[in-house]
Every structure is written in structure tokens, then in C-alpha cells.
Amino acid sequence: MDLFASPIMVALQKQLDAAALTQRVIAHNVANVNTPGFKKSSVSFTEELRRALGEDVLPLVTSDPRHIGAPVPLARVEPTVVKEEGTTMGYNGNNVDIDQEMVNLAANTLTYQAAARALGDRLSLLTYVIRGR
Amino acid sequence: MPLLDVFGISASGLTASRLWLDITANNIANLQTAGRPNDPLNPAYRRKVPVFAEKLRQALDSPPGQPSFNAAGVSVAAVVEDPSPPRLAYEPSHPLADPNTGYVAYPNINIANEMVSMIAATRAYEANVTVLNAAKDMALRALEIGKG
Numbered sequence: 001m002d003l004f005a006s007p008i009m010v011a012l013q014k015q016l017d018a019a020a021l022t023q024r025v026i027a028h029n030v031a032n033v034n035t036p037g038f039k040k041s042s043v044s045f046t047e048e049l050r051r052a053l054g055e056d057v058l059p060l061v062t063s064d065p066r067h068i069g070a071p072v073p074l075a076r077v078e079p080t081v082v083k084e085e086g087t088t089m090g091y092n093g094n095n096v097d098i099d100q101e102m103v104n105l106a107a108n109t110l111t112y113q114a115a116a117r118a119l120g121d122r123l124s125l126l127t128y129v130i131r132g133r
Numbered sequence: 134m135p136l137l138d139v140f141g142i143s144a145s146g147l148t149a150s151r152l153w154l155d156i157t158a159n160n161i162a163n164l165q166t167a168g169r170p171n172d173p174l175n176p177a178y179r180r181k182v183p184v185f186a187e188k189l190r191q192a193l194d195s196p197p198g199q200p201s202f203n204a205a206g207v208s209v210a211a212v213v214e215d216p217s218p219p220r221l222a223y224e225p226s227h228p229l230a231d232p233n234t235g236y237v238a239y240p241n242i243n244i245a246n247e248m249v250s251m252i253a254a255t256r257a258y259e260a261n262v263t264v265l266n267a268a269k270d271m272a273l274r275a276l277e278i279g280k281g
Binding site: 016019020021024027030031032034035036041101105108109112116117120124 | 138139142143145146149153184185186187202204205206207253256257260261263264265267268270271274275277278279280
């Protein structure tokens with residue numbers, strides 16, 4: 001058994017990467033809150049992770065990973081940055097909603113800290129197992 | 134490391150907000166800087182406004198395997214002068230009055246606009262500080278992984 005490639009470790013690492021990317025996207029949106037014509041971006045990751053972990057999907061019987069409906073393997077789940085072009089908040093074509101960005105920021109910080117805590121606990125569990133005390 | 138890029142992005146937002154505040158302060162300070170109408174040698178002060186632009190990195194620096202998000206914050210593309218005409222006041226005794234008409238040109242500054250710009254710049258600065266602090270908390274928490 002690979003100690004460091006268990007699904008929970010891989011999922012936590014991916015979650016940390018995704019939260020770091022989300023932080024960059026939020027910082028970019030907030031920095032451009034007064035830029036005329038700027039369109040905000042957002043990160044889509046949770047749905048993909050959930051699908052890869054086999055939650056919230058209707059199981060479709062597949063016998064080969066290339067079949068349609070087979071979930072993406074966990075190792076290949078990547079966060080994607082989506083630009084939201086359709087909406088406009090103010091008169092200058094900018095669509096950054098500062099309230100929404102601040103709420104996303106708080107949620108993202110907590111997600112990052114939770115993932116870091118879970119990863120740390122997991123590693124200290126390994127330390128405990130290895131030392132036996 | 135992607136998390137440390139956030140500091141640069143937030144710093145660009147802080148710089149832009151501070152420059153905007155500086156420009157607003159300069160506008161308010163020059164509220165009474167008069168000039169002689171139609172005299173290019175004695176122009177009235179004109180209201181200045183910053184033009185913000187989204188800053189993007191070269192797509193080449195994004196390392197392979199990383200999702201390509203080449204955002205790098207905000208930059209001030211230019212500081213332009215408001216083209217609206219100066220406010221004319223009839224003050225024949227003013228040293229800068231037009232000798233023919235007696236009018237003095239005052240800057241095209243509306244104090245209400247400047248106060249609104251000032252508040253907007255302050256709030257934008259605060260929002261960028263909040264993002265920077267959140268990134269700092271995240272980076273510190275990452276250092277605690279594996280500390281047991």
C-alpha cells in the first residue's frame with residue numbers, strides 16, 4: 001500500500017492546490033474592482049472532486065475507464081478557472097461583486113485551513129504508527 | 134509557489150488604490166488653482182483621473198501541469214486629464230483675469246466627485262488588505278502541516 005497516495009491524501013493535496021488557486025483568483029478580482037470592463041473569474045473544483053470521489057453521481061455500469069460516464073480518476077482532477085463574461089454590476093462594464101468576493105475569501109481561507117489541518121492530522125497519525133508511541 | 138503570487142496581486146491592488154487616493158488628494162488640493170481663460174501659458178488645473186487596466190502575465194511563465202491562470206493584478210495604464218471645460222468666474226480684479234472679459238478659469242473639479250473617489254479608493258485599499266491578510270493566514274497554516 002502506498003502510504004502517501006491514498007485517496008484522502010491525494011484529495012487533500014488537490015484541495016490545497018485548488019484553494020491556493022482560488023485565493024489568486026479572488027485577489028485578482030478584488031485588485032480589479034475598479035477596472036473598467038473587467039470581468040471576474042471563478043474556480044470550479046468541488047463538483048469535479050465530488051464526482052471523482054464517487055459522490056452525487058448516478059452509477060453507470062462501466063467496465064473500462066474510457067467508457068462514457070466513468071468518473072475522472074482522482075489523480076487527474078484539476079481546478080479550472082472560468083471567466084464570467086455575461087454579467088455587469090456597474091456602469092463601467094465591471095462585474096466584480098465585492099461582497100461576494102469577501103464571502104468567497106472567508107470560505108476559501110477556512111477550506112484551506114481545514115484541508116491543511118486534516119493533512120497534518122493524517123501525517124501525525126502516520127508518525128504515531130511508525131513510532132508506535 | 135502559487136500562494137505567494139497572491140501577495141504580488143494584492144500589492145498591485147494596494148498600489149493602484151493608493152495612487153488613486155494620491156490623485157484625488159491632488160485634485161482637492163488644487164481646487165482653487167486658477168488660470169487665465171484661453172491662455173496656454175496660464176492654464177487652470179484640470180482634474181486628473183487614473184485609468185486602471187487588468188495586468189496579465191506572459192502565458193509562458195505558467196509552469197507545465199499548473200492550470201493556466203495568467204492573472205497578475207491591476208496596473209494603472211495612464212493618468213488622464215478630465216477634458217470637461219474649466220469653470221469660469223467673473224472676477225475682474227483677480228491677477229489672472231482675462232483682460233478683455235474679466236473672467237477667471239477655475240478647475241473643473243466637483244468636490245462631491247472627489248469625496249466619492251476618496252471613499253472608493255479607501256474601501257478598495259481595505260479590501261486588498263483583507264485579501265492579503267487571508268493569504269498570509271493560509272501560508273502560515275501551510276507551514277504548520279506536519280508539525281504534529
